[in-house]
Amino acid sequence: MAKDHSGAHALPLDTILSGDCAAAMDALPENSVDLIFADPPYNLQLKGELHRPNNSLVDAVDDHWDQFDSFAAYDTFTRDWLRAARRVLKPDGAIWVIGSYHNVFRVGAAIQDAGFWMLGDVIWRKTNPMPNFRGKRFTNAHETLIWASKSEKSKYTFNYEAMKALNEGVQMRSDWTLPICTGHERLKNGRGEKAHPTQKPESLLHRVLLAATNPGDIVLDPFFGTGTTGAVAKMLGRRWIGIEREAEYRDLAAARIADVRPYEKTALEVTASKRAEPRVPFGQLVERGMIRPGEELLSGNGRHRAKVRADGTLSGDGVKGSIHQVGAAYEGAPSCNGWTYWHFKREGRRVPIDALRQQIRDEMAGKRLS
């Protein structure tokens, strides 16, 4: 146990508490922690099994801790832990909560109703999400983080310059592109399986803690799991408190954090600085009205024509497909760069569609620099 800055209360710093998180928080002194990071159950409510196209089975998140009988039950659970969380938070403290479309709207409304002040939401944009295997929806490629202060009057911590530096000198945006947790970072249990179904990447916590805390600050995670929050807090010289119901997770987290050496920031953010030339789908030219559906494109040699369709495909003489596919078919070639092959007419001249792509890339680059 350690003393907080006032010396009036004792806090179990750098330890993992067991039990229900609301009860555990209620046992802590009020107004005592600087930041709360919470990754609560998402209440996925998955129905049947899901197979990949190669017939392998997707490992569903069907753990008992993610099961709730109804929205009402989930709301009761949510409002209770949020109430307890707000109580232990210092007046100038803040909370981050991560969720998916299954639960994040209910959680967000509960955060507002509990008296927190919404500072914004951040999108974790996954570089390598799991695809949608049945072709029935979009690739579920993001999760949402809610950022809120204890009250409207809170003087919350935001390290603006650190975020700007992390983003190569331009203001950090509300969408963060980071990979999911895989490889050696992903904790395994004794049986060689993943230890936790929803382990978050350290890069995500690194960015949250760097943005919203200062060295020495106290970070509490009421759904500690395998302790990513604690591990990154230790790396970054923050104090931490974890709460976790499952003994197996607590043991893994404790061992993991014991191995962490502080202040070695290694290469946690390398992926964020990787900036390939942005891919511009031809369809975007159509959506943006630079090319009209129904408009005719010509090959550079003028021998072939095709019409643009609303989804960014071309339709020509008995051929339908992408700009590359239709070009290749016309030329009897194995492949074709549609960007340089196809042209549109402007003021009587043939202009390659690549000029429009360049225009879009210039816009994007200009906005990044300015």
Add this chain to the structure above:
Amino acid sequence: MAKDHSGAHALPLDTILSGDCAAAMDALPENSVDLIFADPPYNLQLKGELHRPNNSLVDAVDDHWDQFDSFAAYDTFTRDWLRAARRVLKPDGAIWVIGSYHNVFRVGAAIQDAGFWMLGDVIWRKTNPMPNFRGKRFTNAHETLIWASKSEKSKYTFNYEAMKALNEGVQMRSDWTLPICTGHERLKNGRGEKAHPTQKPESLLHRVLLAATNPGDIVLDPFFGTGTTGAVAKMLGRRWIGIEREAEYRDLAAARIADVRPYEKTALEVTASKRAEPRVPFGQLVERGMIRPGEELLSGNGRHRAKVRADGTLSGDGVKGSIHQVGAAYEGAPSCNGWTYWHFKREGRRVPIDALRQQIRDEMAGKRLS
């Protein structure tokens, strides 16, 4: 007024209704529209101006229609228009709602509580967002769209292949990178100012309508504003209904949409899914002599064989059944696409039986045209 497909009810197609949107929707027949796109007021809590609009701040979103006394008032408003929206929606219809962190969590929770079935959320990632001038938060670089069907059982429309084509052959993700509405697309009022504080880009609506509707579908927008939804719906050969309280917006929208030229019909034919192709029973290949009874089929990996029987079933090692059933049994898989699994021999090479199905489908398509 026009008749819907049943002829039983009249719908005011391709027109803008005035008045409160919930009341206007309640005056329409139930189960009558295919899609609702809604961009409701954001409940921006600008301090000191909750009850009195300050017209001197022309650039702020502080018009009187965007002010609400409290979350409770906003929730009442939200739940009322969502109830009316769900009523007019066809059983297989869907709704899209766009919002920011100020309102989207409350709206999302209300959508779930109203009985809609959450299909996912989509992030509009802005290429050119307005920076955060005070350096106290992240650049607010995204907005959230919620996609939900009328009920869990709805057979909602999702043009998977068109979305994939629009994204150059890879599955469309839940984050969409598109610019905000600027330049000539941004409507001006008579005084040279921007006509509407939150005009959405046509590219965003293009993608929503292409993903979630078919040509001829009826799209309703209860917060029509300056009519982006109607303009894009007209371009894409969809029918539309707008509801808007402000006469100035209605006038601007009507003039704007009148100027829109729809795309050619052929340009609206979008890449189709295989599921839409006519079903060909395997037995038809046998009947037509393309495969002889007694002929042996091989699995693609060459490890399994089965004999074709006269009724179009296969018989292999202790297994009898359809091409799919025998394939699944051999692979120990829950299911199997026999069309791609089984091959026959021609001139020493293994050819998938799907090639013969394609031959039949090509013939059928030829007959349909002639």
Add this chain to the structure above:
DNA sequence: AGCATCAGTGAATCCCGCC
């Protein structure tokens, strides 16, 4: 050693028509 190939996997509300 180094490169090519293959197998595995990740917070997932993931089919549909016919009888």
Add this chain to the structure above:
DNA sequence: AGGCGGGATTCACTGATGC
């Protein structure tokens, strides 16, 4: 309405194996 069965459906990356 529930059961049956045809048959449609995946992206990025990691780590192991093979040559």
